[in-house]
Amino acid sequence: MNRALRVLFCIFTLSAGVMAQTTLNGAGASFPNPIYQKWFSEYHNLHPDVQVNYQSVGSGAGIRQVQAGTVDFGASDGPMTDEQIASSKVKVLHVPTVLGAVVPAYNIPGVSQEVKFTGEILAGIFLGKITNWSDGTIAKANPDIKFPNQNITVVHRSDGSGTSYIFTDYLSKISSDWANTTGKGTSVKWPVGVGGKGNEGVAGTIRTLPGAVGYIELIYALQNKINYGSVKNASGQFIKASLESTTAAASGVKMPADFRVSITNPPGKTAYPIASFTWLLIPTNPADKNKGKLLKDLVLWCLDSGEAMVSALSYAPLPKEVADKAKDAVKQQVK
């Protein structure tokens, strides 16, 4: 009994040193989860007294939790809407961290070349107006590819996701039909097609269903070596998604003060048209001042040294001017 008490006492005194650690809790988007985990573990190695705990529960849950104040920061693939900002107990600053892109993947029997998609083609396919790969509109953009007479099956995401948000945002911009009927969102009422769960579900369905076309995240396509097509941007160039073309998409866009901007279909000759920021939601006036200061340092570190680590994980880094602007905003607005 005595020995047990002594052991417990030793553990308590030792853990007193460990207890001086502060834990920052965050929750939100699953798209940037790998890079956030890397960032936070690197930061902990540099600052052992700060432990950051991030749960990828989804952008919606992240927004809800940061609004309610149950987490210290949130993360979201789509910016908060005006209503959400108005109804939030906690005022947040949207800090862009990395860029993601969405690519069109397909399975056309007999076609192994890269297919060129225009906005018109994509909108037509996803609205259900273009139903066969031998359609004239597709052939016009791809004069050197012989398409079979194969029905098109659209594959979309059945789960709510930032990827769907980016894609539907792009379609809303290039097609007024789409904007009026379906609109943009993490979950929409798709006019045609079947749903797959997650990038894996969509990619799996495309792979096994001849004639299928769908949209998946660029990182997923790169890491799993899935064929995807190029998309025509606003300048008329057919751009195949890559880390460079995704970063280029963010360069030419006028950044508003609150960083809530959509960068789909941007101007810019080398810009890839279907890309988006992902944001950290940082409270501007945190209740716990100590945690607020630590969080501010963390975010500034991410925008500075963290950006150098993103390409290794196939994320597109922020353009330098955006990162600088974000750092200034964090320094000024976060108390």
Next chain:
Amino acid sequence: MPESPNPANSPGPVEPAQKPVTAIPTLAQTATERKTVAVSSALERIRRTHPRSSRIPDKTFALLILLTGLSVFAIVVFVAWELVDKSKLSLHQFGFSFFWGRDWDPVNDQYGALPFIYGTLVSSFLALLIAVPLSIGVAVFITEMCPIRLRPIISFLVELLAAIPSVIYGLWGVFALAPLLREYVEPFLAKTLGWTGFFNGPMYGIGMLAAGIIMSIMVIPIISSITREVLTAVPQSQREAVLALGATRWEMIRMGVLRNARIGIVGGIILGLGRALGETMAVTMVIGNRAEISRSLFAPGYTMASVIANEFTEATGDLYLSALVEIGLALFLVTLIVNALARLLVWTITRGQTGRASA
């Protein structure tokens, strides 16, 4: 308290041979005196009816078991109350038209549950349609006709089906079953049974048919293991009696065994239906996730459990969340109603029949 060792007494509470020694309480003056008397007479009763060594443990055990039973009921009530509470916003907005609305549009905040209810019911009943004859066949084979050496192997293999996680079934469905259906089964069905209207339209492989088949495989071990228990419990005398009357093997099985085990088999089917109604992962990977009502089994569909699993984490907006919780409430109600109907069916079948081999 010395008890006379009477051999005619059964073990348990033993009647004392003589009158209790304590005086019978008559004129208790004050309330406390009356309370003391009540407690002491209760203790007297315990002392009389319970052997000294197991009095308190017995009472404690009885109390614990009562609490366990009540807690199950309490959990169900709590779940139902939470569902109603969190879906109040959507109930207020749409009222009962939610349950027959066909539009699921998160962007415009229009929600209707009918496609999901339809998808859940159709996929579950399709699963049962395929699973019930197979399971009863497997159970009859294992209990009646299988060589004794093969019995443990086959029953182990059937139980193994239950141990496979749902996600594996889903993966197998997408990569193995769906191409098989698309290449061979669906064209064949369209050619032979296309006139019924249930087997036409574009053939994706994934869809209601694939979901029904996968769910039937998941439900077979449940129904077959319960059916097997029930068939084994039928007394041998029943089988022998039917055989003695000149029945063939199949007639013996039908009249002597299956007939007696009816109630148990229906109970097993209800359990299997319960699993099918709630199955989420495997279904959402193969059903195509399209909120539309379509007669053809080739078409994609959507179930209530699937839509909640798919959209709950990313749902922003209170009405959207509330609508999803209301779908959960709808699933709860559908399960209750289907179970009640099944019990009603059992009751009508067995009404007026004296219970023979009730398992």
